[in-house]
Amino acid sequence: MKKWCLFLSLLIVALILTACGEPFLSTMKPAGEVAEKQFDLLLLSTGIMVLVVVVVVIIYLIVLIRFRRKRVGEDKIPKQIEGSHKLEFIWTVIPIVLLLILAVPTLLQTFELGNVSGKEKVDKDGNRENLVVNVRANLYWWEFEYPDLGIVTSQDLVVPTDERVYFNLIASDVKHSFWVPAAGGKMDTNTDNENYFYLQFDSEKADEAGNLFYGKCAELCGPSHAYMDFKVKAVPRSEFDEWVKAMQNFEETEPTTAVAQQGKEIFENSCIGCHAVTPDNSTPANARIAPNLADFGNRTTVAGILPYTKENIKKWIQNPGDIKPGNLMYDSENFSDEELDALAEYLMSLKAQN
Missing domain, CATH: 2.60.40.420 (Cupredoxins -  blue copper proteins)
Incomplete structure (x- = not known):
C-alpha cells in the first residue's frame, strides 16, 4: 500500500505540473x-x-x-469468436x-x-x-x-x-x-x-x-x-522599424565618465580583437569569432543566462569558464577590480539610440 500511495502521489503531482508553464x-x-x-x-x-x-x-x-x-x-467456456x-x-x-x-x-x-x-518573394522594387x-x-x-x-x-x-x-x-x-x-x-x-x-x-x-x-x-x-x-x-x-533605424545609424558614443573611458581603453587593448562593437555585417561570418557587443547596454541578460547586472558582467569577464565550461573565451583573472569596474561600465554604455 505504501508503494501504491507513493505512486499515486507522484502521478497526481505529475498531472498537476503538466499544467505549469x-x-x-x-x-x-x-x-x-x-x-x-x-x-x-x-x-x-x-x-x-x-x-x-x-x-x-x-x-x-x-x-x-x-x-x-x-x-x-469452473467448466463454463465462453462463446468462441475465432474466424x-x-x-x-x-x-x-x-x-x-x-x-x-x-x-x-x-x-x-x-x-x-x-x-x-x-x-x-520580392516586391516590385526588388526588395x-x-x-x-x-x-x-x-x-x-x-x-x-x-x-x-x-x-x-x-x-x-x-x-x-x-x-x-x-x-x-x-x-x-x-x-x-x-x-x-x-x-x-x-x-x-x-x-x-x-x-x-x-x-x-x-x-x-x-x-x-x-x-x-x-x-x-x-x-x-x-x-x-x-x-x-x-x-x-x-x-x-513600428517598434521593430525603430530598432532597425537605430542599429543602422549606430554610432559608438564617447564615454561620459572617466571610468567608462578607462574601460574603453582597456577594451580596445584586449577585447577588440574578438568582439565588435558596431552592428554592421561588413565583417565576413567566419571572421566573427565572438559575440557582437553593439547595443550591449540594452540586453536583458549576461552571457544569455545571468541577470543583467554590473556584478554579473564583471563575474563573466573575470571567469567565463566557471559560468560556461568549455566556452572559447579565456579567463581574465589578471584584471584588477578597478579594471573590471571600468570594463563593465563601458559595456553598459553601448546602446543604440533611436
Missing part, C-alpha cells in the same frame, strides 16, 4: 502560427492515443468482470481509420510548415517582402544576422510580431539546434549545410509574455549545452 517558454502555451499548428497536432495524436487506451481498458474490465471464474463457473469475419473487419478497419485521421493532417502540416518559398534572419550557432552563443538590413546582433534576437520571419540556420563548430519553445519546434543547425524554416509571433501572446521569449539549444553540443540560451524580443512592426 510560462508564456515566454512553454510549448503548452503556443505563441504563434507554427506553435499553434504543432500544438493542435499534439492534441489530435494524444486524443487518439487516449481513446485507444480507454477502449482497450474498458473491454479488458468487461471481460475481467463478466467472465470471471466465480461468476460463470469471425465481422470482428476481423472491425479491428482491422478501426486502426486504419485512426491512422488516416492522424497521418493526413500531419503530412499536410509537415509540407506546409516546410514551405519556405516566402523568403524569396524582399519578408524578414530573413541568418542564425549562426557557436560554442556557446548565438549570432543573428539580418542580411537585407546590414545588421548583426548576438544573443538577443529582435523580430516583428504577426509576420512570418524566415530563418537560415547554420553552425560554425558542432551541431546545435535552434528552438524557441513557445513559437515552434526545433530545427538543427549543421556545419555543412543550411536548414530553413519560419516562425510567427502572435502580438497578443507577445504582450502576455512581456514581448520577451526564451530560446535554447536543443541538441547536446558540449559541457555548457544547458547554458546556450538566447532571448527573442517580439515587438510590433
Whole structure:
C-alpha cells in the first residue's frame, strides 16, 4: 500500500505540473502560427492515443468482470469468436481509420510548415517582402544576422510580431539546434549545410509574455549545452522599424565618465580583437569569432543566462569558464577590480539610440 500511495502521489503531482508553464517558454502555451499548428497536432495524436487506451481498458474490465471464474463457473467456456469475419473487419478497419485521421493532417502540416518559398518573394522594387534572419550557432552563443538590413546582433534576437520571419540556420563548430519553445519546434543547425524554416509571433501572446521569449539549444553540443540560451524580443512592426533605424545609424558614443573611458581603453587593448562593437555585417561570418557587443547596454541578460547586472558582467569577464565550461573565451583573472569596474561600465554604455 505504501508503494501504491507513493505512486499515486507522484502521478497526481505529475498531472498537476503538466499544467505549469510560462508564456515566454512553454510549448503548452503556443505563441504563434507554427506553435499553434504543432500544438493542435499534439492534441489530435494524444486524443487518439487516449481513446485507444480507454477502449482497450474498458473491454479488458468487461471481460475481467463478466467472465470471471466465480461468476460463470469452473467448466463454463465462453462463446468462441475465432474466424469471425465481422470482428476481423472491425479491428482491422478501426486502426486504419485512426491512422488516416492522424497521418493526413500531419503530412499536410509537415509540407506546409516546410514551405519556405516566402523568403524569396520580392516586391516590385526588388526588395524582399519578408524578414530573413541568418542564425549562426557557436560554442556557446548565438549570432543573428539580418542580411537585407546590414545588421548583426548576438544573443538577443529582435523580430516583428504577426509576420512570418524566415530563418537560415547554420553552425560554425558542432551541431546545435535552434528552438524557441513557445513559437515552434526545433530545427538543427549543421556545419555543412543550411536548414530553413519560419516562425510567427502572435502580438497578443507577445504582450502576455512581456514581448520577451526564451530560446535554447536543443541538441547536446558540449559541457555548457544547458547554458546556450538566447532571448527573442517580439515587438510590433513600428517598434521593430525603430530598432532597425537605430542599429543602422549606430554610432559608438564617447564615454561620459572617466571610468567608462578607462574601460574603453582597456577594451580596445584586449577585447577588440574578438568582439565588435558596431552592428554592421561588413565583417565576413567566419571572421566573427565572438559575440557582437553593439547595443550591449540594452540586453536583458549576461552571457544569455545571468541577470543583467554590473556584478554579473564583471563575474563573466573575470571567469567565463566557471559560468560556461568549455566556452572559447579565456579567463581574465589578471584584471584588477578597478579594471573590471571600468570594463563593465563601458559595456553598459553601448546602446543604440533611436
